[in-house]
Amino acid sequence: QVHLQESGPGLVKPSGTLSLTCAVSGDSISTSNWWNWVRQSPGKGLEWIGGIFHTGNTDYNRSLKSRVTISVDKSKNQFSLNLTSVTAADTAVYYCARGASYHHYCLDLWGQGALVTVSS
């Protein structure tokens, strides 16, 4: 059974960098799936941040593109999110999610989520 688990600091200072990792267990990250980050805040609902394939190909939401980097570490079977220059508006629950085999932006498996608060 495949399982996704987010980890990272729960508190980030304004103007700092939010960094999260998603560990994939039960399957190799080097499958035909894309691996995605989605966030959920009360103000903006569910927002897709971006996704990555194991080859390193990425796609980002253009609303965040200048601040986002998603990377993959095949040796550790995990992928990561970096979001720079954060503000209070970036406070949210961050989910990692697997893209389905039939379409990489249809998200068929989600992690439990990590709450990240941006505050000094």
Next chain:
Amino acid sequence: DIVMTQSPDSLTVSLGERATISCKSSQSVLYSSNNKNYLAWYQQKPGQPPKLLMYWASTRESGVPDRFSGSGSETDFTLTISSLQAEDVAVYYCQQYYTTPPTFGQGTKVEV
């Protein structure tokens, strides 16, 4: 970006009754070459991540009870729960994956 709009924002339904949620997209999500609607539905219970219920607008994900059904095409879609059970209390989201960025509706809260 494609804007997804759901209605109503919340819905109160008696146990055993039908619940119907509408989702409208700002442009068609029907891909003509394969005649598929790039529309998914998710269920989110409190304190849990979203769970995929339906894809291609009307295909149930494995393990999803058949009281859940999806319909619609192009820009207008519906999620129906034919006989509401207590465990169906949740927020339901539609999502288009026709184009990047994939976008979600604002959610519909279903209560008993």
